[in-house]
Amino acid sequence: MTNVSKGSKHLIIFACMLLQAIPYGIAQNIPPLFIHYLEKEYHFSVQSVGYIFMIGALAASLISPIAGKMYSKFPVKLIMLGGLILSAFGVMLNAVSSKLWMFLVANAITQIGTVTFSGLGVPFLIATWFDKKSKASALGIAFAGGSIGNFFLQPIVTNLLNHYELHIVYFMCALASLVVGVLVGVLLIRPNKQPIESSAAKQSTDSSKDSKISTNQSVPQGTHPANTQTGIGYKKTTQQKSFWALSCFYLIIGLAISALSSQYANFFASIHINTTLIGTIGSTFAIACLVGNVGGGFLFSKIGVRNAMFLAFILQLVTVILLITSIFIPSIKVFSAFAWAVLYGFNVYSYMSAPAVMMQTLFGMKDTSQILGVFSIFFAVGFALGNIVFGFFVDTFGFTAAWISILCYVLIGFSGLLFFITDIQKHKFADQTA
Secondary structure, X not given: OOHHHHHHHHHHHXXXXXXXXXXXXXXXXXXXXXXXXXXXXXXXXXXXXHHHHHHHHHHHHHHHHHHHHHOOOOOHHHHHHHHHHHHHHHHHHHOOOOOHHHHHHHHHHHHHHHHHHHHHHHHHHHHHHOOOOOHHHHHHHHHHHHHHHHHHHHHHHHHHHHHOOHHHHHHHHHHHHHHHHHHHHHHOOOOOOOOOOOHHHHHOOHHHHHHHHHHHHHOOOOOOHHHOOOEOHHHHHOOOHHHHHHHHHHHHHHHHHHHHHHOHHHHHHHOOOOHHHHHHHHHHHHHHHHHHHHHHHHHHHHHHHHHHHHHHHHHHHHHHHHHHHHHXXXXXXXXXXXXXXXXXXXXXXXXXXXXXXXXXXXXXXXXXXXHHHHHHHHHHHHHHHHHHHHHHHHHHOOHHHHHXXXXXXXXXXXXXXXXXXXXXXXXOHHHOEO
């Protein structure tokens, strides 16, 4: 690897980190801070706010397969720029919204843009610059940008909300997202059109040269490496029953993740943790997410997909149990809140880099964006329904019943996911050629 190639790869990671820190952070990480103000100013119920998250997630899920296919047909810079602008535009619409349906439309547009540049774009871009051995770690570092950004965004936005009207804060956030997104998209994002050479390939000589000659003859010039690597492809992947089963169990996990990611500030306020401390808890969560994103990438590389996801299962399980316990034992509520921040923060890789890593590891790089787009639908639906169901439980039965339902989702979802990961790995689809 030359110094130039190292520098280019580092630049791509840095660019992705910036996108995760600001545009993604504004679209995904700080919305929970707005829940209290939406309820206070517009008298929305918890369930109504859940609809805002639901519509956004459903809109993102519907666009995912289309956006995934676009990455194989159009320049990555163009698609990511479009997603970045759309995401910022959606946030901007919140600044002029006054009714529930307006916030629904705004969040739908925001999430369509966000899934395009982040959920699909960042993994696709990383996969074109890094080989099989290093891409999981690189993706983890790239997604860590969201955690770094969250560490600064949480206190900044909290302070803004204390001094300015909600609409003004939305406008400020949208402007920051647009400026950073466009600058990074135009100046730093670019595809790698050179073949990705693994360490094993570098060690071979004659056979490697023959392979390169064969590849150059059979693949059109400029074809992206992500479209020339091994794997069974989109059509054969979607013919596998295990793929659909895996997706369904990840949907169930999405039900749990939606509540754990979106409702924490509202829950902590309900058990009488003061606003300032909630902000500190949010910052702690951001630091833990940084460790979780980076560490998750290395976990996938070192111990494999199944073991990394099993660890995520344990982290989520303990987190939910502590939240339930804090309701019955108020004296540990602050401890439980910080435990949530640390444990769930460490677990962030299970829904950030995990979808892309699972699809690439289990089914290969061929048509990976299309496969990930379909797989993402299930998680997005789970995430969307999770907020609605959780809000219904809270409004009807209270937080205790709501968190018990989340505990059930964690147990069922991860049990099925781990079973089918093991089953799919036996077939070695990722090493096959379609």
